[in-house]
Amino acid sequence: MNVMSEIRNRYANAAKNPDYTIDQDWSSYSADEDDRWNRLSARVAEILPGRADPAFINAVDRLGLxxxxxxxxxxxxxxxRALTGWSVVPVSDLVPDEVFFDHLANRRFPAxxxxxxxxxxxxxxEPDIFHDVFGHVPxxxxxxxxDFMQAYxxxxxxxxxxxxxxxxxxxxxxxxxxxLIESADGLRIFGAGILSSTGEIRFALEDDSPNRIGFDLERxxxxxxxxxxxxxxxxVIESFDALLASCHRDFTPVYEAIKGQPDHAPDALVESDRVFHRGTQAYFAGKKQAI
Structure with a gap:
């Protein structure tokens, strides 16, 4: 049995509601699991200043995470709910797409x-409670x-x-x-996948390997x-206001424009890109050579 199977078995047989939510059974977490959360959050919090969006850092403190x-x-x-009307609902695993969208549209984040x-x-x-709650919820x-998350x-x-x-x-x-998001002091992180990973926090902002380019919806x-x-x-988005303005609309014209168009590779740069940093892709080339 692999490690992930062992972890998932903790909730694998939990009774699911029609919306796939379960009973978190919060009192059942062990002292080791609580300690693991505390060590994870301490490691991440130590390197967030000057790297994470300040709104994220402030919310971590405000929510007591x-x-x-x-x-x-x-x-x-x-x-x-007192701040924005959102709630966090526990699930045992990834939920079907239609269920996930319904939760978000009704200001519920499945974790x-x-x-x-x-x-x-x-x-x-695979996302766990640290990724979902520490990374997404703040x-x-x-x-x-x-509002952007609900619109999505x-x-x-x-x-x-x-x-x-x-x-x-x-x-x-x-x-x-x-x-990533622009700020007066340089680029900052707001993505949960980065913010719940100590290694990617530094990589996303400071490594020469990846491209960093301006956000464009069709791109x-x-x-x-x-x-x-x-x-x-x-x-890189300009602001949350700009992101919401770009996405809080009917995407039909966008879908029509891109339908049948070729995809861009993950490392590609195109002529219309607003380039903050042209990546060397050295990290990824090194991984290929190691194989």
């Missing part, structure tokens, strides 16, 4: 209830970002009906999971991504 062990999602939801193993402290392919306390959920069913869900998924990947929707390693390209 930096210590105290694995969060109780019910108590966390009470704090979040995996298990916590990663000791062996996966630095990198985890920015749901920001009203503009919270509302657009999901339309993308599925058109057979272009893969295009919408890329928007999620390159913003909500792995997005993002045509760009493939990696799921097994750090990203070869990171997209």
């Amino acid at each position: 930096a210590s105290g062990g694995v969060p109780d999602m019910e108590k966390l939801s009470k704090k979040l 995996g209830a298990f916590i990663r193993s000791e062996a996966e402290m630095d990198y985890l392919e 920015l749901l306390a920001d009203p503009i970002y919270a 959920g509302a657009g999901g069913q339309a993308a599925m009906a058109r057979g272009q869900l893969h295009n919408l998924a890329r928007l999620y990947w390159y913003t909500i999971e792995f997005g 993002v929707m045509r760009t493939d991504y990696r799921i097994d390693d750090f990203q070869q390209t990171y997209f």
Whole structure:
């Protein structure tokens, strides 16, 4: 039995509601699991200043996520609802797309209830409670970002009906999971996939390997991504207001424009890109040579 199977078995047989939510059974987390959360949050919090978007750092403190062990999602939801009307609901695993979109459209964020193993402290392919709650939830306390997430959920069913869900998924990947944002002091991180990984926090901002280019909706929707390693390209938004303005609309004309167009490779640069940094891709070339 592999490590991930052992972790997932903690909730594998949990009774699911029609919306795939489960009972978190918060009191059942062990002292080791609480300690693992505290060590993960302490390691990440140490390197966030000067790298993470300040709104994220402030919300981590405001929501009390930096210590105290694995969060109780019910108590966390009470704090979040008072700020932006969002709640966090526990699930045992990844949920079907239509269920996921329905949750987001109704200001509910589904979060995996298990916590990663000791062996996966630095990198985890499948989202756990640390990724979902520490990485995603803080920015749901920001009203503009919270509205963007709801708008994304509302657009999901339309993308599925058109057979272009893969295009919408890329928007999620390159913003909500792995997005960077401009600031007066330089680029900062807001993507949860980066913020829940100590290694990728430094890589995304400071390594010479990846491209960093300005956000463009059509460009993002045509760009493939990696799921097994750090990203070869990171997209940079101007602000949460600009992101919401770009996405809080009917995507039909965008889908029509890109339908049938060739995809861009994860490491590609195109003539229209606003390039903040042209990556060397040295990290990825080194990985290929090692194989």
